Amino acid sequence: MKRGVLHPGIMDLAKYPFLAEAGEYLRDKGFNLEQLGHPDWMPLVEKAYGRIITASSGQVYSSDIEKLKDLDKDMEILSFIVAVILLKAAGINTLTRRFSLAEARRSEKYLEHDLGRKYVSDKAVKDSDFPLKIIQELFSVKVVVENDEFMLSVPNYLQRAVHFHEKEWKLVNRRVATGFVHLTAHETVRLIRTELGQYINSRIQSITLTSIPDTFKARVQDLVQLATKFSDAVVISSDYPPCVKHAIEVLEKGENLPHSGRFLLATYLLARGQTTDQIAPLFKNAPDYNERVTRYQLEHISGSSGKGTKYQCPSCDKLRSENLCFAIPDCDGIINPIQFGKKRKI
C-alpha cells in the first residue's frame, strides 16, 4: 500500500504519527471519528489524554514500540490522532505547543536510533533511509550518508546551528570538507528538534474540526481546566527591557522559549545581581523543565561552575538577528539590554 511520498510502514507511523500518511492509514483501515466516539473506545481517549498530560508536565510519552503487536501499534497512532482532536477542541495554544515539543522529542529518539542503525544489517539500512526521507521531505534538508557519518551542506548546517550557544556547534569546531559538515546521528537529529516541534504544531493548527463525539467532551473540559494554571497573571518589573519581559511572559505561559531566549534571560538577571536560586524558578514552567539541568546551566553561565567564565548578556544586535528584540521607544540609543533605563538618547 503506497501512502504519500514517504511510503511509511505501520512501525514508522507508530514512531512518527504526525506524518500526513498516518491519517490516510487510519482511513484505509476504516477508522472514523464517529466510530471512535463509541464508549468501547474510551480507553483510547484516556490514553490520548494521558499523552497530553505527560507532555504538559514536561515529560516525554514513551512506549516500547518494538515489542507492540500490530493492533497496539494502531493504538499508538490513534492515541496521537485523538490527542490532537482533544487539543484542537480545547483550543489552548500553550497546551498544543507543549504537546508538539514533547512529541518532537519523542520522535527524536526514534529518528536518532534509526539513523544510527544504518550499518547494522541490510534491514537496518531501510530503517535509516526513512528518517533521512522525513528530514528531506519535511524540512527540505538533504542529509548525505558517508561511512558512519551524516553530512549536511554548510548553509543548511549554519541556518540551524547558529541558534545554539555552545561553542562546539560553531562551524570552526566541526569537520568541514567540500561544502559539507560531518555529524553524528545524535547531532543531526538535535539540529532539527525545533523545526520538528514547529512542524507538529503547524499540523495541529491546520486541522479543522466541525464537531467532536460526546465521549471526548469531559476530557476536553479537563484540558481547559488544566490550562488555567498556565495563565496566572504575572507581575513583571517595569524596569526590565521589552526583550526580557517577553522572555519571562513566554515562560510564564508555559510556552517554549528558545535556547537563545533563555540565555538572554539568565545573563540579564545575573548581570542585574540576581542569584541562580532567584532565577531558577522562572524556568519551572518551561515545557522541558528539569531542575537539575537548569541549575547546572545557570551556574555555568554565572561562572560559578565550569571554567569560571561569566557569560555576558547578548547585544541588541544579536537579539535582533535572533528575533528576540521587541524594541520600544525607551530602548533608543542602547546597544545592550543591560543599558535599558540607564542610558537615554541625548
Place this chain on the structure above:
Amino acid sequence: MLEKDTAIVENAIKEYYFNHFDLVNVPPKHTQREFGYQKINGGMIRHIAIKDNKELHLLLMKEAPSDVYCSNAYYSFPNLPMSEKDWKGADLIFDIDAKDLTLSCRNDHSVFKCGSCHGIMPGKQSACPKCGSTKFDVVSVACKNCISESKKEVKKLVRILGEDLGIKKEETEVYFSGNEGFHIRVINDNYEMLGSQERADLVDYIMFNGAMPETFGIKKQNNSKSTLPEMGEAGWKGRVATSLFGSKTKVPKVTRQIISDGYLAFQVKLDEIRQTMGVKVDPKVTMDIHRIFRLEGSVNSKSGLSKIQCKNLDDFDPFLDACLIGEEEVNIIANCPVLIRLKNKKYGPYANEQISVPKYAAVYMICKGLASVV
C-alpha cells in the same frame, strides 16, 4: 577637498568613465540590486534602482560621482526604503585590507596628517609640532609589500572557500579594491540565503576564531595520541596538523610534547595558528547583508585607482593595471614626504614643492590629501 582640487578630480573621473565604459558594467541580477553613489564633499545617495548599463553610464556622466556602490543583496524593490525593500538574498562578500594585516612596512609608507592644522608629518608624533594638536589622520600610500601580503590572504581565502566550503573557482571573483586591498565576491545559490548571524559564524570559520582544543583532540585530561588530527585531513584539522607537526617524521615527538604540555598550552598554540593561518578578512563586511559595496570598474576616491577584477592574481599590479586616469601633465603643489610608485615611475618625496606630474599621479596625491592644484 578644496574647490579647485574637486574640479580636477571630478573631471579626471568623468574622463575615465567616458573612456572606459567597457570596464563599468552592472553585476548579475542588477535589476534586483540597490545602487548608491557619493560626490566629493557630498553625502551618500542610495536606494537607486538601475535598469541596464546604459542607465548606469548616463548616471556616471551626469553626476561624475567620486564613488559608486551596488548592494550585495537582491531585493524585490531595491529603490524603496530599507524596511520595504523585501530582501531576497545576498552574495557572499569579503574585504581584505592591508591596513588590517599589522605589517611592519606600514610605518614606512604612512603619513600623519594633523587633524587640526592639516600639517603633514612622515612619522608618528605625540603632538603636532605646529599647533600642538594630538589628533592625527593616517594616510597610507602605495606599497608593493602590502599588496603581496594581501594577495597571500586572498589565496588562503580562495583555498578555504574551495576545499572546505565547496565553492568553485568560477563562482569566486577577486577584485582589487581600488586602494590597499582586495574584494572577493561569491555567487553561489546555496550561500546567498544566509543571514547575518550565519555569515558571522562562517567568517569565524575562515578567520579560525573560537576553535576549541577538544575539536583537535585535546581534552582537559587523559589525552592520547590517537585523537590528534592527522596531516592530510580535510579542513582545519589538516591545516592544524600541518602547522603542529611540519613533517611526518616529527609527528611522534611533537605529539608527546603536546600531550605533556596539556590543555591550556594547546589553546595558546591554536591562537598562534589563528594569527598565522586564519584569513584576515574584515568580519563586518561579510556579516552585513544590506551593504552597498564598491561597484566593479568604478574609481575609488581614496586613491583615484579603479576597482577592477584580477583574472591572474599573481601577475596583477594594481599600481599599473588599476591606474587608469589620463596622462597629461598637471601642475600641483605636493607635500608628500614618502615615495610613491605609479605606472612603474617614482614620484617624490616632495616638501611643499610645485611640480608638474601626469594627471593620474596628481589625482592620486590630491585624493590622499598630499597635494593641491596650483
